[in-house]
Amino acid sequence: MSVIETRDLGKRYPGGVTALTGLTLAVEPGITGLVGANGAGKSTLIKILLGLLDPTEGSARVLGHDTRTDGELIRARVGYMPEHDCLPPDVTATELVTHLGRMTGLPATAAKEQAAEALRHVGLHEERYRQIGTFSTGMKQRVKLAQALVGDPGLLLLDEPTNGLDPAGRDAMLALIHRIGTEFGIAVMVASHLLSEIERICDHLVAIEGGALLRAASLSSMTQNVPWLAIEVEEGGDRLAAHLAAAGITVHREERALLVPVGSDAVFDLVRDAIADLGLPLNRMEHRRHHVEELFATGATRTPATEPRAAEARP
Amino acid sequence: MTTTSTTAASDGNGSVIHDIGYKPYTGTRLGRAHIVRALYFFSLRAAFGFGRSARARIIPLATFALMMLPAAVSIYKVADVGGSLPLPYTHYAYNTSLLFFLFVAVAAPELVSRDLRHHTLPLYFSRPLRRADYPLAKLLALATAIVLFEGLPLVAMYLGTIASSTSGSGVWAQTRDLVPGLLVALAYGLLFAPLTLLIASTTGRRALATGAIAILLLATTAISHVLESVGTHGDGPPPVAVTQGPGAQQGPDTNPPPFKETITYNGIARNGGLVDPLRLVEGTRIWAFHATDGNIPDPQGAGGLYAAELILLTGLTAGGLYLRYRKVGVA
Numbered sequence: 104m105s106v107i108e109t110r111d112l113g114k115r116y117p118g119g120v121t122a123l124t125g126l127t128l129a130v131e132p133g134i135t136g137l138v139g140a141n142g143a144g145k146s147t148l149i150k151i152l153l154g155l156l157d158p159t160e161g162s163a164r165v166l167g168h169d170t171r172t173d174g175e176l177i178r179a180r181v182g183y184m185p186e187h188d189c190l191p192p193d194v195t196a197t198e199l200v201t202h203l204g205r206m207t208g209l210p211a212t213a214a215k216e217q218a219a220e221a222l223r224h225v226g227l228h229e230e231r232y233r234q235i236g237t238f239s240t241g242m243k244q245r246v247k248l249a250q251a252l253v254g255d256p257g258l259l260l261l262d263e264p265t266n267g268l269d270p271a272g273r274d275a276m277l278a279l280i281h282r283i284g285t286e287f288g289i290a291v292m293v294a295s296h297l298l299s300e301i302e303r304i305c306d307h308l309v310a311i312e313g314g315a316l317l318r319a320a321s322l323s324s325m326t327q328n329v330p331w332l333a334i335e336v337e338e339g340g341d342r343l344a345a346h347l348a349a350a351g352i353t354v355h356r357e358e359r360a361l362l363v364p365v366g367s368d369a370v371f372d373l374v375r376d377a378i379a380d381l382g383l384p385l386n387r388m389e390h391r392r393h394h395v396e397e398l399f400a401t402g403a404t405r406t407p408a409t410e411p412r413a414a415e416a417r418p
Numbered sequence: 419m420t421t422t423s424t425t426a427a428s429d430g431n432g433s434v435i436h437d438i439g440y441k442p443y444t445g446t447r448l449g450r451a452h453i454v455r456a457l458y459f460f461s462l463r464a465a466f467g468f469g470r471s472a473r474a475r476i477i478p479l480a481t482f483a484l485m486m487l488p489a490a491v492s493i494y495k496v497a498d499v500g501g502s503l504p505l506p507y508t509h510y511a512y513n514t515s516l517l518f519f520l521f522v523a524v525a526a527p528e529l530v531s532r533d534l535r536h537h538t539l540p541l542y543f544s545r546p547l548r549r550a551d552y553p554l555a556k557l558l559a560l561a562t563a564i565v566l567f568e569g570l571p572l573v574a575m576y577l578g579t580i581a582s583s584t585s586g587s588g589v590w591a592q593t594r595d596l597v598p599g600l601l602v603a604l605a606y607g608l609l610f611a612p613l614t615l616l617i618a619s620t621t622g623r624r625a626l627a628t629g630a631i632a633i634l635l636l637a638t639t640a641i642s643h644v645l646e647s648v649g650t651h652g653d654g655p656p657p658v659a660v661t662q663g664p665g666a667q668q669g670p671d672t673n674p675p676p677f678k679e680t681i682t683y684n685g686i687a688r689n690g691g692l693v694d695p696l697r698l699v700e701g702t703r704i705w706a707f708h709a710t711d712g713n714i715p716d717p718q719g720a721g722g723l724y725a726a727e728l729i730l731l732t733g734l735t736a737g738g739l740y741l742r743y744r745k746v747g748v749a
Binding site: 175178183189190192198202205207209211213220250254287288 | 440441442443445446447448449450452453456457460469470471532533535536537538540541542543544545546547548
C-alpha cells in the first residue's frame with residue numbers, strides 16, 4: 104500500500120501563483136527523497152499532505168486518509184519536522200517532547216515514556232534534562248526529529264533535516280534518518296534541495312520542479328544504468344588510450360583520468376591487460392556510478408561522474 | 419552502557435547512539451477533545467508560572483499573594499472586631515485592579531507570545547489540533563486563571579467570615595453578597611482574557627506585549643477617571659457645625675443622618691466608564707444588580723450600554739483572536 108498517493112494535485116494561491124500542478128504520485132514505504140529547488144513546491148506539498156492546506160485541484164491520500172476531510176487523523180499519525188527553528192530555548196528537551204507528545208494525543212504517562220524513547224532514539228538520552236537553549240545546532244535538529252518521532256508515527260515528513268549542519272552533523276543526521284526508515288520501519292519522506300545528500304539514504308526519489316513532477320523512480324533504476332570505470336595512470340595516458348581504442352573501447356578523457364564505459368566484465372580484463380602490457384604505473388582505478396543530479400539536469404552535457412564511489416584499486 | 423546495546427554509532431557531536439531497538443507504540447491515542455483539554459491545563463498552569471522556570475512564577479505568585487492580603491485582613495477584622503467586611507466582595511476586584519493588571523499583563527504574553535517568538539506554532543498545527551483549537555484552549559485557560567485570581571480571595575474571605583459567623587442568617591447574608599462578587603470575577607475572565615490575549619498575540623516579544631497590555635489598561639483607566647472628574651459636580655464641603663452637632667453623643671439611634679454632599683454627575687461622568695474595561699464591568703454590575711454601592715457614578719439609563727459593550731468587546735476580541743490564528747503560517 105502506498106503511504107502517500109496524490110492524483111492531479113494542484114494548488115493555485117489566490118494571488119495567481121501556481122505552487123503545484125498536475126502532481127500524481129505514489130510513495131511507497133521506505134525512505135523517499137523529495138527533491139526540488141527552493142520554491143519548487145515542496146513546502147506546499149507538505150502542507151497539503153498534512154491537511155493544513157486544501158488543494159485547488161485533484162486529491163491526496165496519506166496513510167489511506169483523504170487530506171481534505173481527515174486532516175486530524177492524518178496529523179495524529181504523521182510526524183512533521185519543520186525546516187526552520189521552532190524550539191523554545193527555555194524548556195528542557197524532555198519537557199518539550201513530552202508536551203508535544205500529549206498534543207499528538209498520547210495520555211500523560213505514555214507521553215513521558217514516548218518522549219524519553221524518542222530522545223533516546225535520536226541520541227539525546229544524556230542531554231534530555233538540559234534546556235534546549237544550551238544545545239548545538241545538531242542537537243536542536245535532533246530534538247526536532249524527536250518531536251516528530253514521538254508517538255510512533257506511521258509516516259515522517261522531514262523538511263530539510265540537514266539544514267545548518269556541518270558535514271559531520273549532516274552525516275549523523277542522515278544515518279539517523281536511514282536507521283529510522285530501515286530499522287524502525289517508519290515510512291519517511293525527506294524534502295531537500297540537496298540531491299547529492301539524500302540520495303545516499305533514499306530508496307526512492309521524487310523530483311519536482313515548478314510545482315510539477317519531474318521524475319519519480321526508485322534510486323537504483325536511476326543510478327545504475329551507466330557504470331563507468333575511471334583509470335588514472337602516473338604517465339603514458341595517451342598510450343593507454345590508444346591501446347584501448349585499438350581494442351575497440353570508447354575512451355573519454357577527464358582531466359587526468361580516462362573514462363571507460365563498462366559494457367561487460369571483459370572490459371576489466373582488457374584494461375588490466377593493457378596496463379600490464381604497457382607497464383604503466385597505475386595510480387587509481389575506480390568504479391563510478393552516474394551521479395543522480397545529472398539525471399535531473401536538463402542539459403545533460405556534463406561528464407558522467409563527479410564523485411568517486413568505489414575503493415581505490417592498486418596493482 | 420546497556421547490555422542490550424547491539425550497535426553504537428558515534429555522531430558528529432561526540433555522543434553515542436545506543437540502539438536497544440525500536441518499540442512501536444500500541445497504547446491509547448486520544449482524540450482532539452482530549453488534546454485541547456491537555457493544552458488548556460498546560461496553559462492554565464503556565465499562567466501561574468507552573469511548568470516553567472522559577473523566575474516565571476515570581477510575578478503571578480507575588481501578585482496572587484498580595485491579592486489574598488485584603489481577604490486575610492478582612493477575615494481578621496470580622497473575627498476580632500465583628501461587623502461587616504471592610505472590603506465588600508463586589509468591591510474587591512475594583513480596588514485591587516493594579517495587581518490584576520500586573521498579573522494579566524504577564525500571564526497573557528506567557529501563554530501566546532512565547533510560541534510566536536520561538537515559532538513553535540508549526541509543531542502544534544502539524545498535530546491533530548485545528549486552527550481554532552489553539553486560541554480556544556489559551557482563551558479558556560487565561561479566563562480560568564483570571565477567575566481564580568479574582569475569585570479565590572473572595573472564596574477565602576467568605577469561608578473565613580462564615581467560620582466566625584454565629585447565625586445561619588449571617589451565613590446566608592454572606593452567601594448572598596458573595597455571588598455578585600464571583601460574577602464580577604467571571605466577567606473579568608470573560609472580558610480581559612480575549613482582550614489581553616489579542617494584544618499579546620500580535621507580537622512575539624513578551625516585554626512589548628506586557629508593556630502594551632499594561633499601558634492600555636492603565637491609560638483607559640486614567641482617561642475614564644478624568645472624564646469622571648470632569649463630569650462630577652458637588653455642592654461644596656459640608657458646614658462643620660452640622661456634622662459635629664451635640665446629637666452625636668446620644669447614641670446611634672438618635673444620631674442625625676450624616677451629612678451627605680449632594681453630588682451630581684452629568685452625561686460625561688456617567689458614560690465615561692465606557693472607555694475603561696474595568697469600569698465597564700463595574701457599570702454593568704451596578705446596572706445588573708441595581709447596586710447603590712458603585713465605585714463609579716451610576717450609569718442609570720446608560721447601564722444597558724455598559725452591559726452591551728461588555729458583551730460586544732468580549733465577542734470582538736475573541737473573534738479577533740480567532741482570525742489572528744487563522745493567518746498564522748505553518749510550514
